[in-house]
Amino acid sequence: MSDKTEEHTAAVATPEQVQESRTCSPARWEYLTVPVVAAGFEDAAGIDGYHGILNDHGRDRWELVGVTSHPGRTVEGSIVVLFLKRPIG
Helix, strand or coil: CCCCCCCCCCCCCCHHHHHHHHHCCCCCEEEEEEEEEECCCCCHHHHHHHHHHHHHHHHCCCEEEEEEEEEEECCCCEEEEEEEEEECC
């Protein structure tokens, strides 16, 4: 059996790094809800429509963070609400 010792080092923050971490503000977000009709998932053209909605918002820096169904209905189908967010600033 050999006698091996492991050397461990710990990273120590400088006073400047500590001060910087205290002054960093948390991210600020703005939110958007987008109601869409949940119809057309059965064909590629319908799916492309949803991709278009998400890509259009994505170009404006919106990020999809949630989806839920809505109790309402339209003639075309059920309503789904997309929840998006993007950083402010």
